[in-house]
Each structure stands twice: as C-alpha cells, then as structure tokens.
Amino acid sequence: MTLDLNNIVANMLHHRQNTIGTGEPISPPIVQASTYKLPAVPEGEYQYGRVSNPTWSAAEQAIALLEDADVVAFPSGMAAISAVLLTTMRPGETLLLPSDGYYVSRLVAQKILAPMGVLIDECPSLEYDSRDFNDYKLVMVETPSNPKLDICDLQAMAAKCQAAGALLMVDNTTMTPLGQRPLDLGADIVVSADTKALNGHSDALFGHVASRNAEFIDGIREWRTISGSIVGAHDAWLVHRGLETLEIRYERMCANAGIIAARLAAHGAVESVVYPGLESHAGHELAKAQMLTFGTILGVTFKDVATAEAFIDGSKYIVAATSFGGVHTSAERRARWGDDVADSYVRLSLGIEPTEALWADMLRSLDAL
Numbered sequence: 001m002t003l004d005l006n007n008i009v010a011n012m013l014h015h016r017q018n019t020i021g022t023g024e025p026i027s028p029p030i031v032q033a034s035t036y037k038l039p040a041v042p043e044g045e046y047q048y049g050r051v052s053n054p055t056w057s058a059a060e061q062a063i064a065l066l067e068d069a070d071v072v073a074f075p076s077g078m079a080a081i082s083a084v085l086l087t088t089m090r091p092g093e094t095l096l097l098p099s100d101g102y103y104v105s106r107l108v109a110q111k112i113l114a115p116m117g118v119l120i121d122e123c124p125s126l127e128y129d130s131r132d133f134n135d136y137k138l139v140m141v142e143t144p145s146n147p148k149l150d151i152c153d154l155q156a157m158a159a160k161c162q163a164a165g166a167l168l169m170v171d172n173t174t175m176t177p178l179g180q181r182p183l184d185l186g187a188d189i190v191v192s193a194d195t196k197a198l199n200g201h202s203d204a205l206f207g208h209v210a211s212r213n214a215e216f217i218d219g220i221r222e223w224r225t226i227s228g229s230i231v232g233a234h235d236a237w238l239v240h241r242g243l244e245t246l247e248i249r250y251e252r253m254c255a256n257a258g259i260i261a262a263r264l265a266a267h268g269a270v271e272s273v274v275y276p277g278l279e280s281h282a283g284h285e286l287a288k289a290q291m292l293t294f295g296t297i298l299g300v301t302f303k304d305v306a307t308a309e310a311f312i313d314g315s316k317y318i319v320a321a322t323s324f325g326g327v328h329t330s331a332e333r334r335a336r337w338g339d340d341v342a343d344s345y346v347r348l349s350l351g352i353e354p355t356e357a358l359w360a361d362m363l364r365s366l367d368a369l
C-alpha cells in the first residue's frame with residue numbers, strides 16, 4: 001500500500017470531530033480529574049486518574065493516526081524508553097544500544113538494567129551492520145543518531161532482528177512520523193521524545209511508545225498503570241495542540257535545515273557541516289531511500305570552541321539551549337554533555353523562522369567570527 005501522508009495528517013486533524021456531538025468543543029477539554037463517578041460494578045473507560053484520562057486519550061489517538069499503530073503516552077521521552085526497556089529485558093538477556101545515540105538511554109541501561117542482571121552491549125550506529133544479532137533480546141536504533149547524525153539502515157536492521165529472533169526498537173525522535181516511518185520499514189517498536197518536534201513549542205515534556213503488536217502495547221499500558229508513569233492532562237492538551245501544526249512546522253524546519261546546511265557548508269568560517277540531505281554525508285543515499293525528509297538538525301563544526309560559542313552568541317535568532325525540534329532555532333555544543341563529538345561541534349536545530357531572516361542573521365554572526 002502506498003503511503004498517503006496527506007490523508008494521515010488530515011485524519012489526525014479531524015479525528016475528534018467524529019466522536020463529538022453538537023455543542024461539544026472542537027478542541028479536547030483538559031480533564032483535570034483524579035477520580036470519576038463509579039457506582040456499584042466498575043465499568044466505563046474512565047475510573048481512576050492513574051489508569052486513563054480523556055485528554056491523554058485525545059493526544060494518543062492523534063499520535064496513533066500519525067504512526068498508524070497503537071500508542072501509549074508517557075510523561076517524557078525517557079519514560080517511554082524506560083517503559084520498553086523495563087518491560088522487555090530480563091536478567092541474563094542482552095540489549096544492544098547505540099554508543100553514539102542519546103546518552104540518557106545508555107544511562108538507563110547502565111544504572112538500572114545492568115544491576116538487575118541485564119547484559120548490555122553498545123556499539124556505534126555505523127557498526128550495527130557488522131554485528132551478529134543472535135544474542136540479543138532487543139536492539140535499539142537511533143537514526144539519524146543524536147548528535148552525530150549517522151544513518152542506520154532500518155530495513156536491514158529489521159531483517160537481521162527477525163532472523164535472530166530479536167525485537168527492533170527505534171528512537172524516532174529526530175525525525176517524527178512525518179519524516180521517517182520505522183514501523184513501515186519493519187521495526188517492532190517506535191519510541192519518541194515528543195518533547196521535541198511533535199509538541200514543538202518547548203513548553204511540555206512528553207513521549208510515546210508505538211507498536212502494531214497489540215499484546216506488546218497492552219504490556220506497556222499495564223506498565224504505565226502499575227508504575228504510575230503518567231502524563232499530566234495539561235501537557236497532553238499542549239501536545240495535542242502542537243500536533244495540529246506539526247506538518248507545517250516540520251515542513252518549514254526541514255526547508256530551513258536544507259537551505260542553511262548548504263550555505264553554512266560554503267562559508268569560510270565553518271570547518272564542516274553534517275546533514276543527511278547533503279551529498280557529502282556518508283549516509284546520504286540511504287537517507288534518500290529510507291527517510292521522507294532529511295530532518296531538522298545539522299552538525300556544524302568550527303575551528304575551535306571559542307568560535308563555535310561566538311557563532312551561537314552572535315546570532316539573535318539562535319537560542320542557546322539544550323534540546324531541538326522547537327519553533328525557535330536553537331544550538332549547543334554537545335561536547336559539554338560528554339557526547340563523542342569534537343569540542344567545537346554545534347548541534348543546530350532549525351526552527352520555523354522565515355528562512356532569509358534567519359540566514360541573514362546567521363551570516364552576520366559568521367562574517368564577524
């Protein structure tokens with residue numbers, strides 16, 4: 001079946017109108033309730049606030065339409081990732097993680113799973129191809145990896161996992177379901193930090209787990225209910241609202257990333273630019289084949305730390321912040337968190353600013369370096 005993203009987005013925008021009656025609000029109400037009226041025999045979808053909430057349901061339904069899968073929402077990306085790792089991994093089983101992916105996923109493995117007897121293996125995304133997957137229960141992939149933006153072949157990884165009897169979990173945070181569709185490429189599980197582009201406004205933490213395996217999703221939902229790792233109603237509402245503009249925000253952000261990547265690469269003050277959309281990127285052909293867009297994030301290396309910081313500080317339309325995927329262009333040197341990149345490597349997350357205003361501002365900063 002061919003992918004019909006336009007209708008996926010339109011259905012997501014209109015999902016609520018099929019469930020409401022005359023006089024009901026078009027946007028989902030923020031249901032701020034810990035408990036619900038529940039006489040005699042417990043029945044109905046909403047009984048107690050740790051189990052379910054209508055505002056979460058609205059956000060989950062919208063994301064489920066984007067993923068074309070069942071979805072369970074969590075209060076952060078890490079809560080979603082932890083839910084999968086803690087429900088799936090058992091003592092004596094082995095987990096493979098990217099050594100160049102988001103470092104907090106590795107901390108969950110090292111600080112929580114390893115002491116429980118789970119075996120942890122880490123390797124760079126680019127070496128997944130040559131690994132033997134036979135020993136693994138779960139393989140986690142992040143592509144493009146954060147922050148180096150290396151690309152891993154999802155179809156090949158799904159085939160390897162299937163042959164080895166391992167589960168493939170993809171952290172799709174850097175791409176969103178509009179930029180890359182790991183479940184369509186054979187992954188078993190998608191996790192995402194919706195704190196980033198899905199919400200997009202830098203005002204809520206949120207995450208989700210998506211899968212087309214109903215039994216697996218039941219286990220994740222049960223984990224949420226038992227562990228109490230639940231979303232606040234107001235955050236769910238913010239994310240629902242953010243989702244409604246995701247497509248147009250994402251389009252502008254990707255366009256800004258593509259145009260500005262090429263211009264930065266041609267500027268004398270820049271040593272190098274990493275962006276999957278550039279022909280110079282080692283994974284460019286793979287990116288073209290498996291990604292629907294080239295994403296919103298660039299890696300920009302300057303000659304030294306001072307120059308990198310001066311570029312960020314000198315640009316009034318770049319906010320110095322840790323995170324990405326927001327409407328405001330933002331940047332930081334990832335080495336400050338210990339990531340395995342050059343000290344002068346800046347992760348630049350493109351926002352929705354008008355392209356030429358953004359570039360004129362960056363150019364002023366670059367020319368002054």
Ligand SMILES: Cc1ncc(COP(=O)(O)O)c(C=O)c1O
Pocket residue numbers: 076077078079102142146171173174192193194195205206207323
């Ligand atoms: C790729 C990736 N996955 C997961 C997370 C965790 O998300 P959160 O901060 O919402 O827990 C992040 C956060 O930066 C991330 O970049």
